Amino acid sequence: MIWTPVFLSLQVSLIATICALPLAIWVARVLAHGTSRWHSVLNGFVHLPLVLPPVVTGYLLLVVFGRQGTVGAVLYDLFGVTLAFRWTGAALAAGIMGFPLMVRVIRLGFEAVDPGLEAAAQTLGASRARVFRTVTLPLVAPAIVAGSVLGFAKALGEFGATITFVAAIPGQTETIPSAIYAALQVPGQEGAVVTLVCISIALAMGALIGSEWLARRVVAR
Amino acid sequence: MIKLDVQKRLGDFTLDAQFDAPAGVTAIFGRSGSGKTTLINAIAGLLTPDAGTIALNGRTLFGVGTNVPTAKRNVGYVFQDAWLFPHMTVGKNLTYGGNHDFDRIVDLLGLASLLTRRPTALSGGEKQRVALGRALMSKPDVLLLDEPLAALDSARKAEVLPYLERLRDTGGPPMIYVSHAMSEVARLATHLVVLDAGRVVQSGPLGDVLAHPASMPLLGVRDAGAVIIGAVTGYDTDDQLTHLSFDAGHISLPGHIGQIGQSIRLRIPAQDIILAGAAPVTISARNVLPVTITALEQGRGPGVAVGLQAGQARLLARITKASLREMNLSVGDQVFAIIKATAVAPENVGR
Numbered sequence: 001m002i003w004t005p006v007f008l009s010l011q012v013s014l015i016a017t018i019c020a021l022p023l024a025i026w027v028a029r030v031l032a033h034g035t036s037r038w039h040s041v042l043n044g045f046v047h048l049p050l051v052l053p054p055v056v057t058g059y060l061l062l063v064v065f066g067r068q069g070t071v072g073a074v075l076y077d078l079f080g081v082t083l084a085f086r087w088t089g090a091a092l093a094a095g096i097m098g099f100p101l102m103v104r105v106i107r108l109g110f111e112a113v114d115p116g117l118e119a120a121a122q123t124l125g126a127s128r129a130r131v132f133r134t135v136t137l138p139l140v141a142p143a144i145v146a147g148s149v150l151g152f153a154k155a156l157g158e159f160g161a162t163i164t165f166v167a168a169i170p171g172q173t174e175t176i177p178s179a180i181y182a183a184l185q186v187p188g189q190e191g192a193v194v195t196l197v198c199i200s201i202a203l204a205m206g207a208l209i210g211s212e213w214l215a216r217r218v219v220a221r
Numbered sequence: 222m223i224k225l226d227v228q229k230r231l232g233d234f235t236l237d238a239q240f241d242a243p244a245g246v247t248a249i250f251g252r253s254g255s256g257k258t259t260l261i262n263a264i265a266g267l268l269t270p271d272a273g274t275i276a277l278n279g280r281t282l283f284g285v286g287t288n289v290p291t292a293k294r295n296v297g298y299v300f301q302d303a304w305l306f307p308h309m310t311v312g313k314n315l316t317y318g319g320n321h322d323f324d325r326i327v328d329l330l331g332l333a334s335l336l337t338r339r340p341t342a343l344s345g346g347e348k349q350r351v352a353l354g355r356a357l358m359s360k361p362d363v364l365l366l367d368e369p370l371a372a373l374d375s376a377r378k379a380e381v382l383p384y385l386e387r388l389r390d391t392g393g394p395p396m397i398y399v400s401h402a403m404s405e406v407a408r409l410a411t412h413l414v415v416l417d418a419g420r421v422v423q424s425g426p427l428g429d430v431l432a433h434p435a436s437m438p439l440l441g442v443r444d445a446g447a448v449i450i451g452a453v454t455g456y457d458t459d460d461q462l463t464h465l466s467f468d469a470g471h472i473s474l475p476g477h478i479g480q481i482g483q484s485i486r487l488r489i490p491a492q493d494i495i496l497a498g499a500a501p502v503t504i505s506a507r508n509v510l511p512v513t514i515t516a517l518e519q520g521r522g523p524g525v526a527v528g529l530q531a532g533q534a535r536l537l538a539r540i541t542k543a544s545l546r547e548m549n550l551s552v553g554d555q556v557f558a559i560i561k562a563t564a565v566a567p568e569n570v571g572r
Contacts, residue, residue, distance in 0.1 A: 114304075116300060116302060116304045117304050117306060117307075119265075119267050119291070119298075119300075119304070120298065120300060120304035120306075120352075121306070121317065122266075122267070122290075122291040122292050123265055123267075123291055123292075123294075123296060123297065123298035123318075123356070123359075123365075124297075124317050124318025124319075124355065124356070124359050125292050125293075125295070125318050125319070125359055126292055126317070126318070127292055128292075134317075135306055138308045139307070139308060
C-alpha cells in the first residue's frame, strides 16, 4: 500500500516538529543573548547533527536510546517505552536531525528583536514573563513558523539516522525516503518510486507555501 | 522628588554623580559621552550602578541590599527611539502599561486621530507623542526622557515641544529630561544639572545656573545665556512687534507671539547681548535694559563672561577682553544691555 509510508512520514514529522519546537525556542533564546563559553559549547552540541554523518547520529541514538542503551533501558524499565525500531524512535531521530535548523532560524528571529522594545515594556511595568509573551514572542512568531516548516521538511526527508536507529519495517518505521530506497532495490517498482517522489515534492512545496501564508497572517495580526 | 548618588564604571568611563531633582522638569545637560544616558538608565533600573543610592519620593529604588526591578520602579521612560511595539496599534501601545487618565492624555497630546494606526504609519513626531502618552498612562512617579527630540528634524521638534510645555504646566509628573540641546533645556527645564565626564559640575534652579558666569565654560560659549520669564503685554499691529514685560524690563520681539497675559520664557544667548557704557541716543536695537554688573569671569579664550542684574532678573553676556579693558568695566558698574530684537531665534521663545 503506497499511502502507508506517506501517512507514517506525516505522523512522524508532525510529532517530531511539535515536540522539538518548545525546546528549540528555549535554546534559540538562550543562544541569541549569550556569548559565554557555555553558549559556544551548547551551540556546538546543538549543531552536531547537522555536520555529523546521519548514520553516526543513528548509531549514537541506538547506543543511548536502544533497549540496552543508557537512557533507553531506564525508559523501558520505568515506563515500558521502547524507541528503537518503533515509529516513536523515527520521530526522535527526525526531531534531532531537524532541531539545528529550527534553532538557527528562530535564533535569528530573537536576535532581530531590539532589546529597546523589551526595555520599554519593562519600564511600563511588565514582568519578564509578560514582556516575553506580549512583545518578544509575537515579534519572533514569523521566525518560529519558518523554523518549524524547515524542521518539518527536514524530518520528512530524514533517511540515514532513521534507517540506522529504527530500520525500515513496512507499516511501522518505513517512511517515504526508506520506502523509495526499498522500492529502488526491487526491479519493476519504478511506478511506486515515481509516485512517492511526486508525493515528496508535493509535500515539500505545500509546506513552503503554507509557511509563507502562515507567516503573513502572523505579521498582519 | 529624586535623590541620587551613584557610581558606575564602564571601561575607561566613570560616572560619579550626586543630585536632587525636585518637582518640575530637571534637565540633565552635557555633551555626548558625559554619562547622561547612563545616569537616566540607572534611575530606570536598566543599568545597575556599582554603588550608591537612588530614592524616589522617599522610596529606595537602589541601595545597599536593594535593587528594585525596572518593572516595579513605576517610572515612565520616553526613549530617543520611541520603541513603540510594532505589532500593536497606537491604542494598544498607549494602554500597555495602564490606562490612567486615557481621555485627558489623548486630548492633551492630540492622539485621537492616531488610535487605530500602526506605529509604522506614524511620523517621527507622532511616534514620540505616542511614546509620551504611553509612559503617562502607566501613571509614573517620575517621567524619564532621554533625548526624546534628538532624532527629529527641527520642524518635528517644534511640533512636539509645545506638548511637553503643556505637560509641565498642567501638573504632570516630575520629569528628568536628558538633552544636549540647550534650546530644549532652556524652554522646558525648571532645574538644571550639568554633567561633564561623569560628574555633576553645576546644579540648581535653571535661571541661577544659566545666569552664573561660571557656567559659560561648562555649557560652551554658544549655549551659554540666561533664561528670563515674563508675560505678553501687547501686540503692535502696524510694527508687527510683540511687547513683553519681564522683571528685567520691557522687551519687544518681532512677530505675533502668544496671547496677552500669556507667560513667556525667553532665552537670551550671552553672545547676543551688547553692553554700552551710556544709554545710546539713536540705535536700531529695540531693547535697551539698564543693568548692574554682578560678576566678571575671564576664561582662557578671548571672552569674558559678564553676570548682569536687571531688576529681579539675571542675565549673562559675553564680551571680549579687549572691550572689558577699553570700557574699564568692574563689578557694581551701571551699564546698558542691548538686545537686538531680531537676534532672538524662534526656538528660544517658549511658554
